Amino acid sequence: MKIRSFLFLPFFLSTLILVSNHEMIFGQYRENEFTDGGGKPYFFDNSIDVELVADGLELPTNIAFLAPNDFLVLEKDKGTVQRIVDGKIMEKPLLDVNVATYVERCMCGIAVSKNELTTYVFLYFTEIDGNDGSDRDGKNEPIGNRIYRYELINNELVNPVLLLDLPSKPGPRHNGGAITIGPDNNLYIPIGDVDGTYQDDDVDTLAQNNEDGKKPDGRAGILRITQDGDPVGNGILGDEYPTNLYYAYGIRNSFGIGFDPISGYLWDTENGPGNSDEINLVEPGFNSGWQPIMGMSSSKDDFEEDELFDFDGKGIYSDPELVWINTSGPTAITFMNSDVYGQEYKNDMFVSDVHFGYIYHFDLTEDRKELVLKNQLANKIIKGPKAPGIEQIIFAKNFGGITDIEISPDGYLYVASIAHGKIFKIVPK
Numbered sequence: 001m002k003i004r005s006f007l008f009l010p011f012f013l014s015t016l017i018l019v020s021n022h023e024m025i026f027g028q029y030r031e032n033e034f035t036d037g038g039g040k041p042y043f044f045d046n047s048i049d050v051e052l053v054a055d056g057l058e059l060p061t062n063i064a065f066l067a068p069n070d071f072l073v074l075e076k077d078k079g080t081v082q083r084i085v086d087g088k089i090m091e092k093p094l095l096d097v098n099v100a101t102y103v104e105r106c107m108c109g110i111a112v113s114k115n116e117l118t119t120y121v122f123l124y125f126t127e128i129d130g131n132d133g134s135d136r137d138g139k140n141e142p143i144g145n146r147i148y149r150y151e152l153i154n155n156e157l158v159n160p161v162l163l164l165d166l167p168s169k170p171g172p173r174h175n176g177g178a179i180t181i182g183p184d185n186n187l188y189i190p191i192g193d194v195d196g197t198y199q200d201d202d203v204d205t206l207a208q209n210n211e212d213g214k215k216p217d218g219r220a221g222i223l224r225i226t227q228d229g230d231p232v233g234n235g236i237l238g239d240e241y242p243t244n245l246y247y248a249y250g251i252r253n254s255f256g257i258g259f260d261p262i263s264g265y266l267w268d269t270e271n272g273p274g275n276s277d278e279i280n281l282v283e284p285g286f287n288s289g290w291q292p293i294m295g296m297s298s299s300k301d302d303f304e305e306d307e308l309f310d311f312d313g314k315g316i317y318s319d320p321e322l323v324w325i326n327t328s329g330p331t332a333i334t335f336m337n338s339d340v341y342g343q344e345y346k347n348d349m350f351v352s353d354v355h356f357g358y359i360y361h362f363d364l365t366e367d368r369k370e371l372v373l374k375n376q377l378a379n380k381i382i383k384g385p386k387a388p389g390i391e392q393i394i395f396a397k398n399f400g401g402i403t404d405i406e407i408s409p410d411g412y413l414y415v416a417s418i419a420h421g422k423i424f425k426i427v428p429k
Helices: none
Strands: 048-054 060-067 070-075 080-085 107-114 119-127 144-153 156-166 187-191 221-225 246-249 256-259 266-270 275-282 322-326 330-335 349-353 359-362 394-397 402-407 413-417 422-428
Touching (some): 060 422, 070 107, 119 156, 187 256, 330 402, 349 402
Antiparallel strands (some): 060 070, 144 156, 275 322
């Protein structure tokens, strides 16, 4: 049964395009010389291999584990939550909700929290009061980007509780949605500017570094709430709602956040306007710089710090730890918290992209605040998909457009390919 709106009633990238024989998918993905249209993924470490876990999914966006070999998958336009156990998709979805589907509006994010009594499933989706996808022509527009908490009981998601009601307009891009649960057991939710940049002062906000904009409305940040939907403490940037929800701001759009298991630091990936994609270390109060800055601040002529809004000194800008000058469409970010592939990968960072189907691998410095980048990448800039030095950070390719990578409870890396409608498991040979 579809879930209807409550009283107070939230992958990806650029625009949707029709590519080859694929369904409509996120616009940064395309068939080109870097993706082979469906061939077996390739690893630069010959001790690594891949297994196909599930096939026949329709535009999978995110996955979340319940147990080893037991996980949930979101399907972007169908608004469904599928359960896959031992490689078999259950006959019925656990949930089917009405979602807006135009461009990046979607079934966007999922996280799972378990205690002795209850399994909670948190979902981020662009809700619509009508049939899936009916927002494409401006009819029956979405009613919000919304975060719900469900309980998993007898293979159904029941007892929905609305935790956050975020803007879905002007849209339809930059909705974010990659929920994660931090080491403090709170929810962290990235949301972009929802296409609200370069509009007017009624749409731009202070969280987009527009001093003439209105007060923050939940867009352009990484938000932090408890699992009951409450603010955490007094807030980092302010004590009024929703400013008190912001952990970071100045975010154009993000499809990946993850916590370092060693330091507890939060990292994100961010997508630029056709250029200057980023990986960032996200400390409390982090200002990512959008809209005045995307990429390194040194790349902006005559940049001055007073172009950025700092919430009375509470917000702090810092440059990215890595920038792709030509877009790769980075998506998920995760940390290998096991040694199933060998000690050389343990606690390292892995990042995926939707444009080329690459998985990138990074070592971190001893203080865990920077990526180890050598030779041609020492300036933290990648100039293109064939840039000199890029081979040092590419772990795998040929996955099509990747929307998610996740570590299973038994330590294996799983990959969701929106281009192929498949879930892969990376294994040692």
